[in-house]
Amino acid sequence: MEKSKKRNIALNYLKGRLKCAEFALTNACASKCTFCSIWKQSPKVFVEREQGLKAIDRLAEFGVSHITLTGGEPLLNPHIAEFTARATKNNMNSAVLDAAPQLLLRNDMIGRLEDAGADIISISFDSADPETMARSRQIDNIMDGIAEAVARIGRTSMKSMASVLIWNENYDRLDEVCAKAQDLGFDIISLNYPTFSQSSVYELGGDGIDMPRESVVSALEAAIRLKESKKYHIINSAMSMRNIINFLTDPATVKYQCHGGKRVLFVDWFLNVHPCMQLPTSLGNILTMDEKELDIESCNACNMSWYRDFSMLFNGWRSIPALIESATSVGWL
Numbered sequence: 001m002e003k004s005k006k007r008n009i010a011l012n013y014l015k016g017r018l019k020c021a022e023f024a025l026t027n028a029c030a031s032k033c034t035f036c037s038i039w040k041q042s043p044k045v046f047v048e049r050e051q052g053l054k055a056i057d058r059l060a061e062f063g064v065s066h067i068t069l070t071g072g073e074p075l076l077n078p079h080i081a082e083f084t085a086r087a088t089k090n091n092m093n094s095a096v097l098d099a100a101p102q103l104l105l106r107n108d109m110i111g112r113l114e115d116a117g118a119d120i121i122s123i124s125f126d127s128a129d130p131e132t133m134a135r136s137r138q139i140d141n142i143m144d145g146i147a148e149a150v151a152r153i154g155r156t157s158m159k160s161m162a163s164v165l166i167w168n169e170n171y172d173r174l175d176e177v178c179a180k181a182q183d184l185g186f187d188i189i190s191l192n193y194p195t196f197s198q199s200s201v202y203e204l205g206g207d208g209i210d211m212p213r214e215s216v217v218s219a220l221e222a223a224i225r226l227k228e229s230k231k232y233h234i235i236n237s238a239m240s241m242r243n244i245i246n247f248l249t250d251p252a253t254v255k256y257q258c259h260g261g262k263r264v265l266f267v268d269w270f271l272n273v274h275p276c277m278q279l280p281t282s283l284g285n286i287l288t289m290d291e292k293e294l295d296i297e298s299c300n301a302c303n304m305s306w307y308r309d310f311s312m313l314f315n316g317w318r319s320i321p322a323l324i325e326s327a328t329s330v331g332w333l
């Protein structure tokens with residue numbers, strides 16, 4: 001990561017203004033996943049160039065220092081490289097998500113994202129088995145595409161991240177999935193926890209993640225063991241996964257609340273800001289709202305990974321161990 005981005009993160013943290021955002025650039029998708037129905041949405045909406053650039057500037061003004069560009073499939077937005085470059089101009093660390101690796105292999109997409117200053121390309125990776133991967137995303141030969149994309153990213157300054165959703169077909173095989181990701185050359189593995197609340201904003205769910213909580217708990221226990229064994233570079237903090245296990249077993253025992261809205265936020269393709277992908281509440285439009293409208297109460301309503309994981313860093317002195325664990329995990333310490 002560039003020094004200017006690290007400095008921006010550190011300064012905003014010390015000022016108490018650090019935020020992270022997910023910005024969904026379109027509801028169009030090239031996959032048809034069994035655990036998401038966004039690809040079914042109509043009409044297809046794409047964030048327009050000028051509005052998207054202004055939105056990223058506004059997020060930077062609010063203290064957003066890490067941005068994840070998502071969708072649908074963000075690579076289908078024709079302005080993806082410009083949006084990434086604008087995040088870089090604002091000294092934001094950036095991750096670009098992708099579920100369809102063939103899009104990374106066309107139109108010099110990887111080169112354009114590198115030139116735009118992207119830090120991480122995060123590729124959905126659900127199984128060590130090529131046929132299961134192809135079936136879960138409805139993309140033929142997807143594993144070959146992933147292997148080629150990861151190899152090409154490996155020749156750039158960017159990091160490749162395997163974005164692993166814990167679901168029915170891998171919850172008892174995480175070691176195998178992580179081993180395959182490592183064999184393919186992924187630099188980092190991030191785990192996504194299946195959520196048990198239905199969002200009216202961002203439609204996740206479906207048969208693929210229709211599983212007992214006990215299965216998720218056992219998967220998280222296995223993930224903590226894998227993380228602590230240092231066998232794989234799993235980015236999720238063990239503290240956060242323990243916090244999620246507490247949530248799944250008894251929400252009253254959760255030690256670290258979620259700061260959706262206040263510290264981590266979601267911007268949809270209409271530029272409406274939400275505390276997260278779960279809650280339908282719109283806090284305002286990013287182009288017109290005031291930063292103080294993000295100052296909402298903490299929440300403990302679900303176990304969504306990205307929001308809960310980042311929120312671990314914003315619980316005062318109790319966050320110090322999580323900060324140390326996260327800084328070590330990304331190589332800052």
Ligand code: SF4
Binds near residue numbers: 299303
């Ligand atoms: S706990 Fe879940 S519902 Fe509540 S703000 Fe966080 S991500 Fe949203």
